[in-house]
Amino acid sequence: MLTYNELIELRDKLANGEISLELAKAEFWNDFKEGQRSWHTKDWKERRSKFIKDKCQICSSKEILTIQHLSHPRKHTEYIREITRGYAKEYMNSNPEIDKSEFSNYVLKNYDYVPVPLCPNCKGKNPSERVRKTPKYRCADCKHEFDEAVYKSVNELISIFYENEEAYEVRDKCFVSKDKWRNKNNLSNVRYWLQRDSAKNKDAETIEKEAFLQYLNDNIKYLSFEDTITACRKCASSYDLHKMELCPKCNTHYKGIQYPTCIECLPEDKRKAALEIIEFGKEWREMHKKLGID
Structure with a gap:
């Protein structure tokens, strides 16, 4: 785990282009162990003595004092998500139109389509499916009874979406992502993820660098004891745990x-x-x- 001064040096090198992002990450994560805590390091203990007061700044107790941080660094992935979201918004504003064929290919490649059953008479959604009675379906809207529901194809839904994004037919979350999360989306959601992926691919290195620099800055702030108070064990645990x-x-x-x-x-x-x-x-x-x- 890097010391406070080593982190500052690494941050400055990366910001000034003196070191690549890959090397900076490798240097930061080198010897990093899961569950390792900065307050167990020699560097922390040596600098801690310069900042800790002689009594709790909350209750004035002098028993078992500790440094209480009022803010903490977030996970590295959270910085990436936040910055990616900003770039995606900027990309959407500057590229509001998406080619229909590109959108169709993206949908078919990344999503499984689970069609919504429709009434063949009135095209009402989700007719009631009956177990014992026949015909199998009964439409709640027009009361029509039938054995075979009808479905709209992916291309039909995309065409409707391009004509009217608020259309009744395209509101259903019938597109399931093919990744491990299996999230359900409607076409409006899918368009967002396409634009987000496009923004991320376009500015991937910039996003990664900005996120890592923010992550380093917050870690430096944490190690600097900037946003801290001296607290007794009771006050510190009350703040952290409750x-x-x-x-x-x-x-x-x-x-x-x-x-x-x-x-x-x-x-x-x-x-x-x-x-x-x-x-x-x-x-x-x-x-x-x-x-x-x-």
Whole structure:
């Protein structure tokens, strides 16, 4: 795992074009082990002593103090997704039109088509399928009974889509991706993924480089102790595990970080309502427990 100064040097080299993206990644991931934590390194421990205070900045306790980060780096893949989304949006704005044959080829190559059954009389969708009675189908719209449903072909749906993107016939998510996720999409979704893939292929190296630089920057920020406070073990675990912090009004009770005060410091009417909600939640969970409901 690279030290703080080594990360800065690597980031600067990559940003200035002194090292390729492939070499930068190789250098960063070299000796990286799953589950390895930066706070176990010698570099961290040496620099930590310069930043940690003599008491908890939340409750003023002096017992078992630690550095509490208020922000953390995200996964590398999250940066790639975010930047790809931005490039895709820009690509869509500058390339709103897609060749129909290109779109058709993309659909057939990347998606399995699961057609929606239609009534042969009124073309209503999803007629009721009967197990015992005959004919097999009955249309809920026109009440027509029939044995064989009709279906629209992929090309028919694409033609309708190119005439009217909001058409009733093309709203169904009947295109299943051929990847491991097997996501269901309608043609509007499929068009987005085509444009996204086109943007990604066009600017693949730029996207990868920007994402990796952002990832490095956030890791450098994390190692710099920039966005940190000194906290005791109780305050640190409350923040990390339960997203709670000490109430700034009473400095006694903990509160959710999204709330301005703890329940005890709320006005009487709001405090009473909050306690009733909490009590109801406890009773509900207890009932689930007795019934064996997870």
